[in-house]
Amino acid sequence: MSDLEIGGPRSVPSGESLRTLVGEPPVERADAARNRAKVLAAAARLFRERGVDDVSMDAVAAAAGVGKGTLFRRFGDKSGLAAALLDERERELQGAILSGPPPLGPGAPAGERLTAFVDAYLDYLFGHLDLLRMSETSSPGARYRIGAYRFWRLHVAILLAEARPGCDADPLAHALLAPLAADHMTALAAGYGEARAREAVRALVLGHGRG
Amino acid sequence: MSDLEIGGPRSVPSGESLRTLVGEPPVERADAARNRAKVLAAAARLFRERGVDDVSMDAVAAAAGVGKGTLFRRFGDKSGLAAALLDERERELQGAILSGPPPLGPGAPAGERLTAFVDAYLDYLFGHLDLLRMSETSSPGARYRIGAYRFWRLHVAILLAEARPGCDADPLAHALLAPLAADHMTALAAGYGEARAREAVRALVLGHGRG
DNA sequence: AGATGAAGTGGACTATAGTCCGTTTATGTG
DNA sequence: CACATAAACGGACTATAGTCCACTTCATCT
Numbered sequence: 001m002s003d004l005e006i007g008g009p010r011s012v013p014s015g016e017s018l019r020t021l022v023g024e025p026p027v028e029r030a031d032a033a034r035n036r037a038k039v040l041a042a043a044a045r046l047f048r049e050r051g052v053d054d055v056s057m058d059a060v061a062a063a064a065g066v067g068k069g070t071l072f073r074r075f076g077d078k079s080g081l082a083a084a085l086l087d088e089r090e091r092e093l094q095g096a097i098l099s100g101p102p103p104l105g106p107g108a109p110a111g112e113r114l115t116a117f118v119d120a121y122l123d124y125l126f127g128h129l130d131l132l133r134m135s136e137t138s139s140p141g142a143r144y145r146i147g148a149y150r151f152w153r154l155h156v157a158i159l160l161a162e163a164r165p166g167c168d169a170d171p172l173a174h175a176l177l178a179p180l181a182a183d184h185m186t187a188l189a190a191g192y193g194e195a196r197a198r199e200a201v202r203a204l205v206l207g208h209g210r211g
Numbered sequence: 212m213s214d215l216e217i218g219g220p221r222s223v224p225s226g227e228s229l230r231t232l233v234g235e236p237p238v239e240r241a242d243a244a245r246n247r248a249k250v251l252a253a254a255a256r257l258f259r260e261r262g263v264d265d266v267s268m269d270a271v272a273a274a275a276g277v278g279k280g281t282l283f284r285r286f287g288d289k290s291g292l293a294a295a296l297l298d299e300r301e302r303e304l305q306g307a308i309l310s311g312p313p314p315l316g317p318g319a320p321a322g323e324r325l326t327a328f329v330d331a332y333l334d335y336l337f338g339h340l341d342l343l344r345m346s347e348t349s350s351p352g353a354r355y356r357i358g359a360y361r362f363w364r365l366h367v368a369i370l371l372a373e374a375r376p377g378c379d380a381d382p383l384a385h386a387l388l389a390p391l392a393a394d395h396m397t398a399l400a401a402g403y404g405e406a407r408a409r410e411a412v413r414a415l416v417l418g419h420g421r422g
Numbered sequence: 423a424g425a426t427g428a429a430g431t432g433g434a435c436t437a438t439a440g441t442c443c444g445t446t447t448a449t450g451t452g
Numbered sequence: 453c454a455c456a457t458a459a460a461c462g463g464a465c466t467a468t469a470g471t472c473c474a475c476t477t478c479a480t481c482t
Contacts, residue, residue: 026458026459029447029448029449029458029459029460030448030449031447031448031459031460031461032448032459032460032461035460035461056437056438056439057438057439057440058437058438058439061462061463066461066462067461067462067463068439068440068441068462068463068464069440069441069442069443069460069461069462069463070460070461070462071462072439072440072441073460073461074460077439077440078439078440133351137348137351138439140344140348140394140397141394141397141398143394144398167414168407168410168411168414170402170403171399171402171403171407171408171410171411172411172414172415174395174398174399174402174403174411175390175395175399175411175412175414175415176390176415178389178390178392178395179386179387179389179390181389181392181395183351183352183354184385184386184389184392186351186352187352187355187385188382188385188386191381191382191385192381192382192385196379196382197382199379199382200379200382200383200385200386201386203378203379203383203386204383204386204387204415207418238479240428240429240430240477240478240479241477241478241479242429242430242431242477242478243429243430243431243478246430246431267467267468267469268468268469268470269467269468269469272432272433277431277432278431278432278433279432279433279434279469279470279471280430280431280432280433280470280471280472280473281430281431281432282432283469283470283471284430284431285430288469288470289469289470349469
């Protein structure tokens, strides 16, 4: 995956590689990669030690030995940092959905896959509640802008279209995901305990898993 | 409703009136009432003129001719101020639910009342989207702490218990209200337009209005 | 009316998110 | 290797939410 030029001299400004011409994102510079790793490590440690809400961005920058500007340039804002930390676990779940065993993965009827997804998602959610809350609620609408959200929505929309032909699957998927918001599940679990909270959401979704 | 003492001398510290002994909240002092009115008027004007997000609390305090401390003492935070401004319209809807004509008010079957509620609530929501967003999203979990939210939840829970005997109505009501969050409806309407957004939420709730 | 203390007031102060921009550094070129 | 350029850096700076507390005002009691 090297950056070799092909053919003779080309009429491009010096410094522009084939990669940029082909539309690929530029490779991350070495110092940038190093700093990203330092920040993620420091953030993970601080969040674990002190709790997500009690760690300021200044503290993360200081602990990572990095300037504040760097921190924000790379992760956008606090919710972006949280989202970056969640990335790995997210990919795991996404992998299981795309190519794992049924009923979460392909092969089972849409209705069953839907409840399997909700169960798996709630496992993920309750395993990382603090980070998820941070990534979803730091700014209005943040939840819907995260890349992972699009994935969940698309998955649910596809299943809905299969389970209930003729329904308006895309916005319905959006609406079905609403109760899975970290903030909502936090309140629900605080009020009724995790078990009843899970069951309520399951019941809600179940109503739409069958015809 | 005066504050006359009954009977002879009583062994209470001076300054403690019958009202406080009876557990009623103390009456608001005249200057406090004056300032509350000034703040609400100034906030309503500024929010209307400049948009909710572009008005700082300092600006509200200055426009109201009131100190910052007063502003926060009275309304808690920005979301509290927004909630106070919504109060009147909320009461209207609450009144219609409690004693208005069916199907929103009492008299219709629970399922019909449920969809009537969703429709009416969405009217209210889209009529005050900015304020509602502010009151719900300024801090995590804010939505669930607002007094009005408890009302909506209780109403929905009662209807659910009637429409689907045996279901775990309280947490289910919570979950059914999740898609009605201002932040969620904003995203939904931005993506698909208000009409489809409304229809999707209606469809979701409808699935639980019948047995 | 005068005294009294609880309630209310206002603005200086703190904490923190996020921006800006002059400086530094990595990378590819000749 | 020396150079040019774009990317990355970092910390001073701004904006804003929310706290704190010394001082003032109101309502009530005598």
